[in-house]
Amino acid sequence: MRKAIVFAGVAAVAAGCATMQDEAAYREQAVAWMKRDFHARGMAKTDRLNQDELQRACTQYNNNPPEALVKRVEAAEMAGIKLPADGKYLGDWKRGQRIASSGRGMTWSDKPGAAGGSCYNCHQLSPQQPSFGTIGPSLRGYGKTRGYTAENRKYVYQRIYNSKAFSMCSTMPRFGHSGTLNEQQIKDVAAYLMDPASPVNQ
Amino acid sequence: MRYARVLCAAAGLAVGLAGQPATAQSDDRTAAEFDKFREVLEEANPAELWELKGEELWRQKRGPKNASLEQCDLGLGAGVLKGAYVQLPRYFADTGKVMDAEQRIVHCMITLQGFKYEDLANRPFSRGNYTPDPVSIVTYVAAQSREMKIAVPQSHPKERETYEIGRQIFFYRAGPWDFSCASCHGADGLRIRTQNLPNFTKPGAQAARSFIGWPGYRMTGGVMHSLQWRMNDCFRQQRFPEPGYASDTIAALLTYMAVNSNGQLYRGPGIKR
Numbered sequence: 001m002r003k004a005i006v007f008a009g010v011a012a013v014a015a016g017c018a019t020m021q022d023e024a025a026y027r028e029q030a031v032a033w034m035k036r037d038f039h040a041r042g043m044a045k046t047d048r049l050n051q052d053e054l055q056r057a058c059t060q061y062n063n064n065p066p067e068a069l070v071k072r073v074e075a076a077e078m079a080g081i082k083l084p085a086d087g088k089y090l091g092d093w094k095r096g097q098r099i100a101s102s103g104r105g106m107t108w109s110d111k112p113g114a115a116g117g118s119c120y121n122c123h124q125l126s127p128q129q130p131s132f133g134t135i136g137p138s139l140r141g142y143g144k145t146r147g148y149t150a151e152n153r154k155y156v157y158q159r160i161y162n163s164k165a166f167s168m169c170s171t172m173p174r175f176g177h178s179g180t181l182n183e184q185q186i187k188d189v190a191a192y193l194m195d196p197a198s199p200v201n202q
Numbered sequence: 203m204r205y206a207r208v209l210c211a212a213a214g215l216a217v218g219l220a221g222q223p224a225t226a227q228s229d230d231r232t233a234a235e236f237d238k239f240r241e242v243l244e245e246a247n248p249a250e251l252w253e254l255k256g257e258e259l260w261r262q263k264r265g266p267k268n269a270s271l272e273q274c275d276l277g278l279g280a281g282v283l284k285g286a287y288v289q290l291p292r293y294f295a296d297t298g299k300v301m302d303a304e305q306r307i308v309h310c311m312i313t314l315q316g317f318k319y320e321d322l323a324n325r326p327f328s329r330g331n332y333t334p335d336p337v338s339i340v341t342y343v344a345a346q347s348r349e350m351k352i353a354v355p356q357s358h359p360k361e362r363e364t365y366e367i368g369r370q371i372f373f374y375r376a377g378p379w380d381f382s383c384a385s386c387h388g389a390d391g392l393r394i395r396t397q398n399l400p401n402f403t404k405p406g407a408q409a410a411r412s413f414i415g416w417p418g419y420r421m422t423g424g425v426m427h428s429l430q431w432r433m434n435d436c437f438r439q440q441r442f443p444e445p446g447y448a449s450d451t452i453a454a455l456l457t458y459m460a461v462n463s464n465g466q467l468y469r470g471p472g473i474k475r
Contacts, residue, residue, distance in 0.1 A: 030370035037449035173379035
C-alpha cells in the first residue's frame with residue numbers, strides 16, 4: 001500500500017512536475033547563452049536581457065499567470081502611471097498622427113529621443129491609412145464609438161502609458177513606463193484617438 | 203549573358219522599390235511586381251550568381267593556411283555537400299555542440315584556412331555590392347540540397363537540448379518593449395503593416411517559412427542575405443541588444459524553427475521581399 005503511494009508520487013513527478021523543472025532549467029540555460037552571446041549596440045545595452053518581474057512571470061506562465069499575481073502586478077503597474085499635472089489628457093492629434101505612424105524608437109539603430117509609437121504596426125486607425133497591422137484590435141472610429149467622455153480620455157492616456165496596467169501580459173509595449181514616449185507625446189497620440197476632428201473618427 | 207539579364211531585371215526592381223512610399227496601394231503594387239519578377243527569376247534565379255561565387259570560394263586555396271574548404275565536414279562527412287544543408291543545424295562531435303550551416307562554415311574557415319573569427323564577424327552582412335564570403339559559401343552549400351526534404355536531426359541528446367533552449371529563447375520576453383519572437387511570430391494570421399508574419403511555433407508549412415527561400419536574394423536592396431542577417435534584424439526590431447554573429451544563441455533559435463520545419467520541401471536559395 002505504502003509502496004503504491006510512493007510509486008504514484010514518483011510517477012507524477014516523472015510525468016508532470018519534472019517537465020516544469022526541465023522548462024525552468026532550459027530557460028536558465030537560454031538566459032546564460034544570451035548573456036554570453038549578446039553585446040551592447042547603440043542605445044541597446046545588454047541589461048535589456050534582464051527581465052523585470054512582469055516579463056519574468058509572463059514568460060514563465062506563457063502569458064497566462066495565476067489570477068492573484070495578475071491582480072497584484074496590474075495594480076503595481078497602474079500605480080506607476082504618472083498622470084499629467086495639468087489634468088489634461090489630450091494634445092494635438094496632428095502631431096499624434098506622426099507618432100502613431102512612426103515605427104522608430106528604442107532599437108540599436110535609433111537615436112535616443114527619436115521615438116514613435118508603432119501604433120500602425122499593430123492597429124488599424126484612420127481609414128485613410130490602409131497599411132496597418134493586426135497584432136492589436138482595430139481602433140478605427142475609437143472616440144466616436146466609445147464616446148468622448150472624460151473617463152475615456154483618461155483611460156486612453158493610461159492605456160498608452162502602460163497597457164500592462166489593464167492586461168498584464170499584453171503584447172502592447174508600455175510606452176510611458178519604458179520612457180519611449182513623454183507626457184506630451186502620449187497626449188498627442190491620445191488626441192489622435194479621442195479628438196472628434198481626428199481622421200480616426202471620420 | 204543569362205546572369206547579366208537577371209541582374210538588370212533585379213536592379214531595376216530594387217530601384218523601383220526603394221522609391222516608393224510605404225502605403226498599402228504601393229505595397230499591393232509591389233507585391234504584384236514582386237510576383238511578376240519572381241516568375242521571370244524562377245528559371246534564372248539571381249541566387250545562382252552567389253552560388254557560383256560560393257563554389258569558387260569553396261574550392262580555392264585561401265587564408266593564412268592556404269587551404270580550400272573541400273575537407274570541411276558539414277555533418278555528412280568531409281566534403282559531402284549533397285543533402286547537408288537540409289540536415290542542419292546538427293550536433294558535431296569535434297566541437298561538442300549543435301551548429302547551424304553558416305556557423306559551421308565559419309568554423310571551417312577558421313580551423314582549415316586560418317581566418318580569424320573577429321575578421322569574419324566584423325562586417326558579416328551584405329550591403330550594396332559587398333557580400334561577405336560566408337554568405338556566398340552558405341548559398342552554394344544550400345543549393346546542393348535543392349528539392350530535398352528538410353530533415354533536421356533530433357537523435358543526439360544535445361540536439362534535443364538545443365531545440366529546447368531555442369524554444370526558451372523564442373518565448374523570452376524582455377527589453378523596453380517586452381517583446382519575444384513569439385510576440386510577432388507566435389500566432390496565426392498576424393501582420394505588421396502589410397507584412398505577413400509566419401507562426402513559427404506551428405510545425406509544418408508555416409514554420410518552414412523560416413527555412414524555405416533562405417538564403418534569399420532580397421529585392422529590397424538587391425543583396426543576398428542569409429538567416430544570420432534575418433535573426434540579427436529581428437532582434438533589432440525586438441529592441442534587444444545585438445546577438446553575436448554565428449553564435450550559439452542563433453544556432454539554438456534556428457534549430458527550434460528548423461525542426462518545426464521538418465518534412466517540408468526545400469527548393470534551394472530563393473528570393474525574399
